[in-house]
Amino acid sequence: MLPYLIRRLGQALVLLLIVSMLGFAILHLAPGGPLSQFALSSQMSPEDIARISHQLGLDRPLPVQYADWLWRMLQGDWGTSYRDGSAVLYVIGSHLRATFELMATATLIACLLGCWVGILGAIRRYSLFDTLATVGAMVALSIPTFWFGLVAIYIFSVTLGWLPAGNRHTVGDDSLLDLMHHLIAPALVLALVEMAIWARFMRSSMLDVIGQDYIRTARAKGLPEWSVLSRHALRNALLPMITVAGLQFPTLLGGALVAETVFTWPGMGRLFLDSIAYRDYPVVMGILMLSAAMVMLGSLIADLLYAVVDPRIRME
Amino acid sequence: MSDGFSGVTGPTRRGALAMGVGLAAGVSLPASLRAAQPPSAPKGQVVAGVSQEPTVFHPLMPGIEVDQGVWWQLFSTLWYIDPEGRFQPDLAKEVPTVENGGLSADGLTWKVKLRNDAKWHDGTPFTAEDVKFSIDLINNTAFRARNRVGHSLVHDIKIVAPDEIHWRMESAYSPYMSILSLFFIVPKHALEKASDPNASPFNNAPIGTGPFRWGERVPGDHIQLLANTSYHGRGPFLERIVFKYVPDLTVLYTQFRTGQIDYTGIQGVLPNFVKEAKTLPGRKLTVSPTASVEHIAPNLEFGPLADRSVREALYLAINKKGLIDALNYGLPLPTESFVPQQAWSFNKDLPAHVHDPAKANAILDAAGWKRGSSGIREKDGVKLEFSNSTTSGNAVREQTQQLLMQDWKAIGALLRISNMPAAVIWGEFWQQSKFQSVIVGVNFMLGSDPDVTPRFGSGAIPAKGGRGYNTYQYQSKEADRLLAQGAAQFDLAERKKTYGALQKLIRDDLTILPLFQSVISEGTKEGLQGFSPNINTSSNCWNMREWYWA
């Protein structure tokens, strides 16, 4: 076990290095820079822009800039944002809470609802419920999020007035209730789209398991159906869901860019979008590294959990 | 040297009225805004929605328009220009003029008397030391200043008293008075200790002399400012201002509708919502002109666009009225000049645009541009074909491009649309004249000064190594002559003539194809008093200290 973990850790570090190099190169080679936003202003001439560019160290050769960034990174200095001058970790950290709130809620709803739909669909395969649920889940998966979100806002906020038209909280109100009120629309919109994935995996996993011999044996032993399903089938069917959870893990902190824009949710997705739009290199690199680490951590945890839970899988 | 504002001598009331035109620009205030009385103590809050996030809180560092909106609350200037175009003192006791001895006759010596009752948010009194520090800071080469235009000419700053400061200018520079109207003063005691002038805790916990002080900021979400009860001027009448960042313009409008936002700032209400917004109960909409002129910017060194007859034909073929009335819902003002219509230097006698595709065709035929087999004109092997770019995601501009495409096809010109995100288009593509044509809105004025040497001077072409932003690559000896002349003149009447001639020249040469002067539609909740657009300040949030709830 330990040698496997060490090997995986080593691989992860190498990967992170590759990702950082590729990411840095792409970011700096893409046209435009952090000072493009001032190009039209009468207040700053191209000479001013060049001067500030030089002061930020942006005219140094790329490998030099990368080495500088890497060296600081290894010492724990993630850099400071070009936009507001605060530490990159602080900028990211201040968005993490909002992201986590939204994504955790959405994933929880998606997982619970999705698994429930999937299980029922597997048990009553090809029934009306199954067909409707499958179609419904599939349709939800196929709707572009920003469209879905805008329609939801229009119906529930503008027309009915039940829910706020976005934002994380009412200005001045920090209560949990207010947060939940604002969380409903974005979390549901996200969950409905994600639900389909959980439902499909759960359904196929459940079908896999139901078709196994040991289920037939359990039935043959005369056990009641609900016992067969819940004690034998369900537990085994849930195992592959761990993989799904592992795959969803990075999105937990990556946020949902579109939903955050439509619902004015101050999360990581939108931070990433804005940072890229303004070419805030330090913040973009910070988020990139974080999300890469999340992806690797997620797949490692999923692999480990699966191995722990299913003794048939060997760690090569 | 005459009375009235010339930029070097200060404005005199007599002079301003005698000129008859607004000194900078004039927008009259509707009487209804003066109805109720403001409260005796700050009351209530205003949530201002903005579609870009303010991130810069050091007013001397590079910032965009939204940042300016926040600076106006936290900081003060020596003087500012009100909506009628008059200079009003703020931190200065009075605006320096030749008459009151504040300015020397040659414009080189400045003697500014300051208020002695202004205090920084932490209680420290404001003194002349702070003014000197601010000017020195901006001239400090290690500091990432926005620009040093005007400030670099200041030297010999003498503090004769805590409330009086003198300095000398290296050369007389007309626009400096209005440059100072946008120059926020920063505290010496808070900033002098910082080892790196660019990075100090001040940047995220600013201290100013403005009507509001720093409350809190949640990055990516909002900024909260609290009333400064020891403010030296009129107001503030609000307890709190919250600048809420709402990135999507449709959502911004929706939140305005549902009441989550009390005021829609930048970029305001989209034109297609204006009509509906005007009918919303409990909401008021104000449409006000900005100094930005929307135009088609040709790269004058590119093939067909270098030919003036081509530009003339293209201009004639534009259905400007359709563009303004249909796509922009009739809101912006058609214009022929790069100067805003409210400015003193505006030339109203420029030839008006006519939509005449037949004449356009005739001009092109006469100039030797013959239609090819595909219907596209050609001359000497060069096709009348070019690309047009703008920021992607700007719905109205994209519609404009497609309308232009169809109108120009009718005269045998082929337009290709190639839009890109803002960071890309305004990078090298724009700055180094790598474009063929661009639809863009530009504020040509420097403060309220019409000196456009950096935009049209032949020595200001970055692509040719010049210093400036003449990305059109316009080169004209006559324009250079007029520009040099205007920058050296001090008499307002003479400058008006010079810049009038310049506008006519630019219009005749069709250096740019002017479309309209932009407007901004801002919504306020009913009951919110005091909102007053001001084309002379950098933000319509300039007077939030005077806002209150009726």
Add this chain to the structure above:
Amino acid sequence: MSTPAASVSTETGPATSTNTAWRRFRRHRLAMAGTATILVLALGCFLGPYLLPFDDTYIDILQRFAPPLSGVHVLGTDELGRDILARLMMGGRISLAIGFLAMAVAMAIGIAVGVIAGFYGGWLGSALMRFVDAVLCFPTIFLLLALAALTEPGILATTLLIAATSWMNVARIVEAQIRSLRERDFATAARSVGAGDLYIMFRSLLPNAMAPIVVAATLNVAKAILLESYISFLGYGIQPPASSWGNMLNNAQIYLTSAPWLAILPGLAITLAVTSFNFIGDGLRDALDPRLDVN
């Protein structure tokens, strides 16, 4: 690193005969409905414009925002007075074409990488799969930056971007399949007769791994169509005046309350197409995977 989910499905037997597969596919009602829908959409989009009197780019600003069924324009007009039905059809051509093209490119790259990695294993296979993992760490919007450095926005950029985000999963699936298949009898037999590596990879192993590949392909088309609208949202999509379902949907945002049909119609088209492809993928999965032959 192998994903457990992939490892579960590596026990496919010899390829199912096409007849049995087709019969099983036909039984999957939703998949058949999906196929029919796609056929109708595709036919409509590719033939329709020849039957319509309106051009999809003709602007008539006096006819803006005509609602559907109100006049000569069956589905109404858009913000520039253009016929929406014509734009939907022409847009459908582009969206569907991009869907297929992007899928094809993603498949090509993914299969190539997966087959090589799965067949050779060892150092080369490991390195390739690590590279796949590295690219998976980049969010879509970041890859857009990479593209911005290479091309201008448009059909090519959109196709490349979508392909760049989709090929990784294909590579993973293929690699897992090939890895398990390469030790099988028929592979060993081929090698013993002296067949070269390339032959074994592409003529012997790959055909037996087609089932999950085909499923992945259809799902990728669905994802591609959805991604196209996401890319338009990010500002890098199809350039005007060409229409695609994605950029029609994007442009309709600000008119959602004043002219909702502008958003509903392309949204419906996208949802219909994506749902159909997803169902087809489902049906193919059921049809080609013999393990699902339960009672």
